[in-house]
Amino acid sequence: MPDNNSNNKTLSDEFITLIKSEANNNPAPEHCTIVKQYTDGCVDVLVTDIDDIIKHVPTIGANTIGSEGVICYLNGDVNNQIVIVDNTKQNELNTILALGLGLFTIRDDGHLWVELPMGIENPFRIEDGHLIVTIPEGASNDYEIIDKHLIYHRSE
Numbered sequence: 001m002p003d004n005n006s007n008n009k010t011l012s013d014e015f016i017t018l019i020k021s022e023a024n025n026n027p028a029p030e031h032c033t034i035v036k037q038y039t040d041g042c043v044d045v046l047v048t049d050i051d052d053i054i055k056h057v058p059t060i061g062a063n064t065i066g067s068e069g070v071i072c073y074l075n076g077d078v079n080n081q082i083v084i085v086d087n088t089k090q091n092e093l094n095t096i097l098a099l100g101l102g103l104f105t106i107r108d109d110g111h112l113w114v115e116l117p118m119g120i121e122n123p124f125r126i127e128d129g130h131l132i133v134t135i136p137e138g139a140s141n142d143y144e145i146i147d148k149h150l151i152y153h154r155s156e
Contacts, residue, residue, distance in 0.1 A: 026076035032083060034059075034067045045071055045083055054081060061085035 009017075035053060036044035042056045043063045054071065061069065062085050069085035103115040112131075114124050123134045131150070135141050144151045 027073040027078050029070045029072045032069055032071045034063060034065050034069065034083070034085065037063050037065060043083060045069070047071060057081045057083050059083045059085055 030050075031048040032045035032054075033048065034043045035046050036055075038056060041059060041063060043059050044053055044055045045057055046053050057071065058081075059069070060082060061067075064085075067085045069083045071081050071083050074080040074082055105113045105115070107113055114122070116122055121136075123136065125132050125134070133143055135143075142153045144153065
């Protein structure tokens with residue numbers, strides 16, 4: 001029977017020490033913010049604690065610029081990263097589209113894009129340089145121009 005002396009560790013104690021030692025060698029996940037998107041779903045992230053940008057990292061979840069997430073290092077390899085991001089923003093966008101509303105985006109080139117849900121006819125068109133909205137018959141007009149700004153009021 002082993003005594004309580006620290007020099008008499010069991011084989012099990014040695015395994016636990018070895019496992020803890022190796023587990024602590026893995027880099028910990030870190031808080032990050034998405035600063036750039038790529039068309040392949042990868043992103044550049046600003047790692048908060050070290051104030052450094054890691055480029056072209058695959059994501060799980062939304063890849064919206066400004067989204068916060070966690071960067072993890074797969075298999076303990078600092079060169080094999082993945083970012084896990086909350087899907088809240090994407091869920092909001094999906095809700096807008098599910099309600100049949102237009103999702104407006106001004107792209108980097110300055111063009112206004114309207115994304116509509118599948119099966120919804122596009123009520124928007126440009127005519128003589130003006131944005132025209134044709135409201136379907138029987139639908140309420142939820143649009144208003146105030147101080148040269150187009151305002152959409154969601155019906156309750």
